């Protein structure tokens with residue numbers, strides 16, 4: 001019981017999803033004497049469910065975060081795990097599977113209403129006793145409640161997207177990934193062989209709804225709110241599971257795109273812009289968005305990166321709207337100018 005209390009205190013002492021994931025798998029692994037426990041993300045890509053490990057603990061080793069190796073893929077199709085797929089399809093609280101060599105896997109989806117985007121997976125060489133299942137059930141409930149609380153503080157209440165407050169933290173993670181990526185991209189002899197066109201980078205895009213004031217003025221704030229919710233949904237379905245979408249405030253959204261070539265980033269952003277353009281908004285009809293985007297450099301301050309995306313957005317707004325503009329292309333094409341001030345480049 002002491003151990004259970006200790007784990008409960010540990011789980012509820014965090015203000016961060018990552019640490020909460022680590023403490024929940026540490027708790028269930030110890031209390032169920034599991035050989036392995038994982039937190040899985042369940043992502044829905046165009047109606048198909050995929051699972052992707054987020055954190056893992058193996059017996060005798062410390063818990064660790066998992067970076068999904070193939071960023072181009074949303075994860076493993078859930079159909080690879082028929083018992084879990086059935087459990088998710090029927091909104092069940094758990095699924096159990098015994099492999100041919102007698103290993104037991106227990107899946108516990110974390111249901112938030114009718115949606116589960118997280119699932120615990122516990123692997124054990126022996127069957128689970130009813131006592132173990134009872135204790136794990138309690139931990140899952142605490143985990144779900146606490147995740148709910150964290151989500152509430154990190155998300156915008158109108159659209160459900162991540163809010164401005166979480167942006168700095170997510171951008172810091174992306175800058176770290178950029179540094180690691182840059183180190184991997186340069187071979188030991190220090191010579192970069194890939195052409196800049198093939199190079200994968202992280203990207204920041206600022207999205208702003210065009211003439212949104214007119215929507216509010218003509219149809220009222222409730223319809224305006226509805227447009228924002230539908231655009232948030234289009235953002236989530238147009239970008240990939242590994243990208244991050246924020247509502248920055250008002251009718252402005254920011255997207256962090258992970259590991260994309262310039263060509264792909266353009267394609268994904270353009271696909272989103274067209275999805276909005278072609279969407280029939282109830283009562284309101286057609287709505288368009290303008291986008292400014294820029295590659296993220298780990299060696300520049302977030303305020304400079306955001307400023308550049310904003311400048312590209314401003315350019316799109318003042319050149320007809322309903323378009324996506326790439327900061328570097330505008331600079332190299334002479335449509336925007338930078339000026340060196342101190343050791344950073346800034347606009348005037």
Ligand SMILES: Nc1nc2c(ncn2[C@@H]2O[C@H](COP(=O)(O)OP(=O)(O)OP(=O)(O)O)[C@@H](O)[C@H]2O)c(=O)[nH]1
Nearest residue numbers: 208209210211212213214216221224225250251317
């Ligand atoms: N319905 C609704 N409106 C909002 C919300 N937040 C901000 N707004 C409105 O968004 C509008 C933004 O208008 P402007 O900044 O003038 O920009 P715009 O009309 O979109 O014009 P451009 O950006 O130049 O294309 C204002 O009328 C705000 O009141 C919200 O949460 N709901």
